[in-house]
Amino acid sequence: MAPIPHPERRPVLVAGASSGIGAATAQWFAAAGYPVALAARRLDVLESLADKIRADGGEAIAVRMDVTDDESVVDAVARAGAELGGLEIVVAGAGDLAIGLTHQITPEEFCSQIDIHLNGAFRVYRAAIGPMIDRGRGDFVFIGSDVAKHPRPWSAAYVAAKSGIDGLAATIGMELEGTGVRVGVVRPGQTLTGMGMNLDQKQTEDMLNDWIKFGLARHGNFLSPEHLAQGIHAMVTMPRGAHLRELEIEAEGAIAKKGTH
Template identity: 35%
Template sequence: MTVQVDNTNPLPLGIRGDRLTGRRILVVGASSGIGAAAVRRFAEEGASVVAMARREDRLEALCKEVTAAGGNASYVTGDVTSEESVAAGVDTVVQRLGGLDGAFNVAGVGGAGKLHEMETADFDRVVAVNLRGTFLAMKYQIKAMLESGGGAIVNTSSIGGLVAAPALPSYGATKMAVNSLTKSAAVGYAGDNIRVNAIAPAATLSEMLERWLTTDEAKRNMAAQTPLNFIALPDDMARVALFLLSDESRWITGTVLPVDGGASAT
């Protein structure tokens, strides 16, 4: 089986579907990797998408690309570690699009190293982005969806949130906590027509993984750890998020869905 060693979008851009037609969707953490792939994919399926992240130059280039392909995408800068920034970002989306129907929360950072050697400040940084950032995003997204009559949220967990992650203790801890937030919100807001799910990716050629795996050999070794024996592309995750945001998953909430090439089953 061929091992995937690049992160090229496997399908050309161009409006093809209608699974999100009329939906107003926010992607948090959209400047690269899974988030950027999601902006492309959601726009291709008819959504009006707002991309949010810190790096304005990347957001601007992404939205120009999507718009040139016939999609509807704009951006707002924001930092998930700042409550004021998140609140202002969601408010901008609501003002711009007239409401919020869906959100995909992708922003995250890694935290490699042995637990006893980890600097407390580094641990706090991972918690601030991965856990507190997801909490803040959900807090203001849910408020907006309550006013819009409902919606769907997809959070980004990890295989490290499903099994032990001894090399990534802070990362794994925050992703397990994201799972709990996801399930709690799903049950708490089901009566308000808000569905909340999460995806749990394994090895995906995002910007974070590219920094860790600098050679094809390293990527092959990583791929060999999954039964399907290849590393996913960001678009593979975007498609699963698309499913969870669409009406095709209307009977699914409170789920943390492994998207891991079978890794968590071994």
């Protein structure tokens, strides 16, 4: 049976587009000819990135979105759909990172990570999915993490939230079966982004030493955000009728240089 083609115009919303994986994903899709809505809290940063995309010949708008606020998410999704046309692809990747030993962090710190990474992703899904179901097509991509498969000490709230993303996406996948709408999870390994750059140095050293102790820091190589953008693009460009549900992307260890003969 021949694959069902995607529509020619596929507007994309990227939640968490002000930096890191989200910014790289927005730029990657725009360069590939997709209309892109950049969503995050820092509207000034989004506007600058949207200006750059437009200067390079792409189509982009900036919309303010706070994933911890229901109304903000609903408004941002509605505006993106109104300005670009019905959203065909939505990427939920907003987040930050707070660390600490589980018995030392406060309930507020723990709940904040859950609200941003898990509840926030649900809010974006809930706001965007209805028109996709009505239309009978669309791709929703959750940005998870390899910590869901390989938990790391000092980041219990983050691990719990990203494990929740796996469960959320698996449940949604069953619920959407037969609708024509696809849901997928992309799990990055260690990626060089701004997330975590403001952490306490001593805590970070202690955390990394614990990771080494449990074999969780095998090498010092990192993915670039563009690696993840390529993975997300690969997931949503699968022909309709096929479904790439999970994609884990890891940094390759140092490649030994072989002498020439």
